[in-house]
Amino acid sequence: MNIPKSDLPRVVIIGGGFAGITLTRKLLKEDFQTVLLDRNNFHTFQPLLYQVSTSGLEPDSIAYPLRKITRSSDRAFFRMAEVESIDPEKNTIYTNIGEMVYDYLVIATGSKTNFFGNxxxxxxxxxxxxxxxxxxxxxxxxxxxxxxxxxxxxxxxxxxxxxxxxxxxxxxxxxxxxxxxxxxxxxxxxxxxxxxxxxxxxxxxxxxxxxxxxxxxxxxxxxxxxxxxxxxxxxxxxxxxxxxxxxxxxxxxxxxxxxxxxxxGVTGAPVKGLNASALVEAANRYEVNVFNQVNGYENIFAIGDIAVMQNEEYPRGHPMVAQPAIQQGKHLAQNLKRLVKGEKLEPFHYKDKGTMATVGxxxxxxxxxxxxxxxxxxxxxxxxxxxxxxxxxxxxxxxxxxxxxxxxxxxxxxxxxxxxxxxxxxxxxxxxx
Amino acid sequence: MNIPKSDLPRVVIIGGGFAGITLTRKLLKEDFQTVLLDRNNFHTFQPLLYQVSTSGLEPDSIAYPLRKITRSSDRAFFRMAEVESIDPEKNTIYTNIGEMVYDYLVIATGSKTNFFGNxxxxxxxxxxxxxxxxxxxxxxxxxxxxxxxxxxxxxxxxxxxxxxxxxxxxxxxxxxxxxxxxxxxxxxxxxxxxxxxxxxxxxxxxxxxxxxxxxxxxxxxxxxxxxxxxxxxxxxxxxxxxxxxxxxxxxxxxxxxxxxxxxxGVTGAPVKGLNASALVEAANRYEVNVFNQVNGYENIFAIGDIAVMQNEEYPRGHPMVAQPAIQQGKHLAQNLKRLVKGEKLEPFHYKDKGTMATVGxxxxxxxxxxxxxxxxxxxxxxxxxxxxxxxxxxxxxxxxxxxxxxxxxxxxxxxxxxxxxxxxxxxxxxxxx
CATH class of the missing domain: 3.50.50.100 (FAD/NAD(P)-binding domain)
Known part of the structure; x- marks a missing residue:
């Protein structure tokens, strides 16, 4: 995949949705080599997709080239790739354009449409x-x-x-x-x-x-x-x-x-390769602790729609919308910095900023x-x-x-x-x- | 094709390029029933296509919905259709969505890429x-x-x-x-x-x-x-x-x-059904007289790239660019009005407004x-x-x-x-x- 060798710890982020790009942006100037992967070369602002469907907007208004994010740092890299599987033993991911070793892996693959088997x-x-x-x-x-x-x-x-x-x-x-x-x-x-x-x-x-x-x-x-x-x-x-x-x-x-x-309905879009216990089966999403660490792994994180962080207020995890994804991306950036410094991780707290919908x-x-x-x-x-x-x-x-x-x-x-x-x-x- | 019956003479225009939309616009308020056909529901501003190819513009900047042209008149109709052939004896065209009788037919199908058989x-x-x-x-x-x-x-x-x-x-x-x-x-x-x-x-x-x-x-x-x-x-x-x-x-x-x-290279994109003598074979374009009448027909016209109007100055017809198409569209509108009034048709004169190209x-x-x-x-x-x-x-x-x-x-x-x-x-x- 032609990522240059570096002494910095490598963070590989799978998915350029809200969670993935927020985390990437926060890491640009930090002491990490950041690799962002997405199957598209752009971020999609999903809340306005319906306006593309109904002739109100063109794709370029709601899509953002991912390379415009990584290009402002020489420590950050983007690769257009489809991740096929993870080997957590070898700290390696396998993609359609080759394999890559990570120090920290962040799964931000979001969700897909759920047909409930119909x-x-x-x-x-x-x-x-x-x-x-x-x-x-x-x-x-x-x-x-x-x-x-x-x-x-x-x-x-x-x-x-x-x-x-x-x-x-x-x-x-x-x-x-x-x-x-x-x-x-x-x-x-x-x-x-x-x-x-x-x-x-x-x-x-x-x-x-x-x-x-x-x-x-x-x-x-x-x-x-x-x-x-x-x-x-x-x-x-x-x-x-x-x-x-x-x-x-x-x-x-x-x-x-x-x-x-x-x-x-939507359901998680997980990647192959992690232990079955990492997944909340009904939701097809990764179970994470308060630090967004995937259940059973120390250096694998999940953020955004794909992560279920259960607590009293959110027994089935946070709502699968932009805000938790953005906030988890921001928070994880801080925790990754703490991690390499050997500091104690801070738990994530979701701040509900409200919800809205427009009707014509x-x-x-x-x-x-x-x-x-x-x-x-x-x-x-x-x-x-x-x-x-x-x-x-x-x-x-x-x-x-x-x-x-x-x-x-x-x-x-x-x-x-x-x-x-x-x-x-x-x-x-x-x-x- | 569900075009309402009308006492007005029906002009059917095949193709919503420069020639076709110029003619359509000029006929909107006139005593014709105008039917514009195109395989797309939009006009393409071809001179800027290269900017779509090179990420400078999105399609909506250079495409224009054809229904926005016809909607300002209750005598004008648009149908998204691919014309398959013409029967000049029966004054009828055949399309993928049905057939239609015309009083006047205007072929403005433009040109296509020429591979010279390679x-x-x-x-x-x-x-x-x-x-x-x-x-x-x-x-x-x-x-x-x-x-x-x-x-x-x-x-x-x-x-x-x-x-x-x-x-x-x-x-x-x-x-x-x-x-x-x-x-x-x-x-x-x-x-x-x-x-x-x-x-x-x-x-x-x-x-x-x-x-x-x-x-x-x-x-x-x-x-x-x-x-x-x-x-x-x-x-x-x-x-x-x-x-x-x-x-x-x-x-x-x-x-x-x-x-x-x-x-x-480009070559004409003619429609099946007219006599062989209507076509200039080498160019695949219709031979027209100074009134844009296709050789051998009185009520069939060709304008724009698909028409070859030979004269001393342009022995192989006008250049296949926007200006002749626009000018012929305008001119034919006037001639069609003359025709129904029984007046004498006026010959077309091309006014060369110049050419240009940009380099970065x-x-x-x-x-x-x-x-x-x-x-x-x-x-x-x-x-x-x-x-x-x-x-x-x-x-x-x-x-x-x-x-x-x-x-x-x-x-x-x-x-x-x-x-x-x-x-x-x-x-x-x-x-x-």
Whole structure:
């Protein structure tokens, strides 16, 4: 892998998500040789992926070249690589571009979509964890609209104009809100030959409220906002199967739809090679102690979505969102410095900064520790926070510009079918990436 | 195809390039039912494609949704369709989404890459006529750099760092200039483990000067600029074959390269169904009279790259660039109005507004009728003209912003390998689109 030899202890970080890049940045000037690995050459700002899917933003606004992070230090290296396995006895990892010895290994591989074993959904549905997947969803939505225009068969047209979103977490809520905005502002203008009333957006949730991780106030407000936007919310509704056209559920309701987007669960994305006891099997995530050390190992750490740090407040580990990942990345940087100095490690404490979700234009819900609010001001806060956390000054500027432009013009500039999704069998691969 | 019936005469326009969208725009408010067809749902601003290839711009900056053009009129329609053939007897076209009768047919299908029958180039080379192809080139360049970093074999590394561009027309010159800028400004920072001197950019041209369609002054200046940037120009050099690694030429020189970009020729992209006499066989373009009527037909027109209007000044037709296409589109709109009113048609006269090409940062060459100049001012003019002709206010703003940002920061923001090109056999299809 051509990493130069060095007297400094080598930290290898697998994954350039929030956890991995925060840790990398904190180690740049420290006495470590830092090696960041990722299968992509960019970091993806996942909270805004849904805007890529719905033509609001282009990938370059939410992706950040990982080499721009490592290049500011001559002790830091990036390699585009897929890690295949770990040999903890030999302190070695094996990748598609060769093997590498580490002194400290940090697993920050995040999470992937969980289908709970449902093959029909995995085969026919769409999901959205990566930029190519988001672009596929964009192409599919636009292709379905194009096809609806030329279809005489009312049943087929109805299916092309019916959008099923499963799972009313932030992703499902934000995506359905954005598709509802397309229906309101883009479809009537761009597709004058379509009747926008024929377009239906259904959000299906197995639990009894939307945004289950948030407060009941937030759920109620988000539900109201979704209804106002024309999203049909179906609670206590579990999907049983999707064959590419028919959606069956645990209720009598059957939907016919050409667009089925699954955002009803995630599971860890661990790497092969560690002892079985390192993994919390149900979650597919590594069990870590308060120092983020993986159970059974001293020099292997896990941070972010892939780590489960159980305590009284979080019996199943921290929520799989950006904040714990960022905070653990920061904290681990300090602990690694302590470790090489022979100092005592400090336990990690999660500071919950609150959660939020946006519902279309002008509306969002925000849960802070002592203050829960929704509506226009919340939407403003949502935008500000997302711009703030977006990586890179340029990305903030471009995203801000696009938001202002789209807002003023009720427009979505990126409604481009760059690579058609449908009928392209080979593209199926991309959904599985 | 679900186009409503109308008493207005129907103009069907095949192709949303410069010619097609100019004509469509001019007909929006006129007494025609206008139907614009394209295989993509967007117009591509081809003169800036090379910046998409070299990470300077994202597709949304140079692509424009075609429905944004037709939506401002209730007499204009867009359909995403691939035209398969024409039946001039029945005034009917056949497409992948059905058939349609026309009163007037306008063929504006443009041109495609010409390999002059060389299968090895078609099989192993890259070219750049569409956005997906440009994105493939971007991915390939970045993937080669990533691979060069991890390669111990000096011969293999050399091939990964050798970029062969064939054809020193504007595309070849602009692309090689942009790759040279990558070598200067991005590679040393992003790839500190690579020796930038190992990176070589070779521009091969069969004729005895670069930019053969431009003046000798422009050629000489551009050649000088390319040399200053470190591009190695090889004149009187014709490529014989490329097997994915070795480039053989008519000279003794053999190159080893993983990146071979072919921009040495275009040929027309006609549609099946018209009489053989309609086509100028050598060029694969339709022969048209001074009214852009295709030879042998009264209600079938061809405009832009696909049309050859021969006269004394242009014995082989107008140059296959944007200006003749735009001017013919405008002119044909007027003639169609005359035609339905029973008035006499007016002959087309091409007004040569000049040609230009840019060579990296700060340098360009411009040929106007009476004034030929090069350097910084020419580069400024080049930028201004390209912004001016770019379709859509937003695209101008975004492109301008990106140029300013990239210029100040010596940066290219979009160096993202969104969809890897290499090893993905299925992606090969995209190169042929």
């Amino acid at each position: 093959k029909s959904i995995e085969e026919h549905g769409m999901w959205m964890k990566t930029v190519p997947q988001a672009l596929n969803i964009r192409s599919l939505i636009l292709e379905n609209l194009e096809q609806a225009v030329i279809t005489d068969d009312p049943v087929k047209r109805k299916a092309l104009l019916t959008f099923i979103l499963v799972g009313a977490g932030p992703t499902g809520v934000e995506l359905s809100g954005a598709i509802a905005e397309l229906k309101r502002n883009i479809v009537p203008q761009d597709y004058p030959d379509l009747n926008p009333d024929e377009m239906e957006i259904h959000l299906l949730e197995g639990l009894d409220r939307v945004l289950p991780p948030m407060s009941e106030e937030a759920s109620a407000k988000a539900h109201k906002f979704l209804k106002e936007l024309g999203v049909q919310v179906h609670l206590n509704t579990m999907v049983e199967s999707y064959d590419g056209e028919n959606v069956t559920t645990n209720t009598d309701r059957v939907f016919k739809s050409s667009t089925f987007i699954w955002s009803a 234009r002008n509306r969002a819900v925000v849960d802070l520790d002592k203050w829960k609010f929704g509506g226009f001001f919340a939407w403003f806060v949502w935008m500000f926070i997302h711009l703030w956390y977006l990586i890179g000054f340029r990305n903030r500027l471009v995203t801000f510009f696009n938001w202002v432009y789209n807002y003023i013009n009720y427009d979505k500039a990126a409604r481009l079918i760059i690579r058609p999704f449908k009928g392209a069998k080979e593209k199926m691969e991309d959904r599985r990436v | 299968k090895s180039i078609e099989e192993h080379g890259m070219w750049m006529k569409t956005v997906p192809q440009a994105l493939n080139i971007r991915s390939l360049i970045l993937e080669n750099l990533e691979q060069a970093v991890i390669t111990d074999d000096p011969v293999k590394r050399k091939a990964l760092l050798t970029f062969i561009l064939v054809g020193a027309g504007p595309t070849g010159v602009e692309l090689s200039g942009a790759i040279a800028e990558l070598k200067r400004n991005i590679v040393p920072q992003d790839y500190p483990d690579l020796n930038p001197d190992e990176m070589e950019i070779h521009l091969l041209e069969g004729l005895d000067r670069v930019l053969p369609p431009m003046s000798e002054e422009a050629s000489a200046k551009a050649h000088k600029f390319l040399k200053e940037l470190g591009v190695q120009v090889h004149l009187n050099t014709m490529v014989e074959s490329y097997d994915g690694e070795n480039v053989t030429t008519n000279t003794d020189r053999v190159f080893k390269s993983s990146t071979f970009i072919w921009s040495a 940062r700060n340098r360009a060459v411009v040929d106007l009728d009476k004034w030929k100049f090069g350097g910084f001012f020419a580069w400024f003019v080049w930028m201004f003209i390209h912004l001016w002709y770019l379709i859509g206010f937003r695209n101008r703003l975004v492109t301008f912003f990106n140029w300013v940002y990239n210029y100040i920061n010596y940066d290219k923001a979009a160096r993202l390998i969104i969809r890897p090109f290499k090893g993905a056999k299925e992606k090969m299809e995209d190169r042929r689109v």
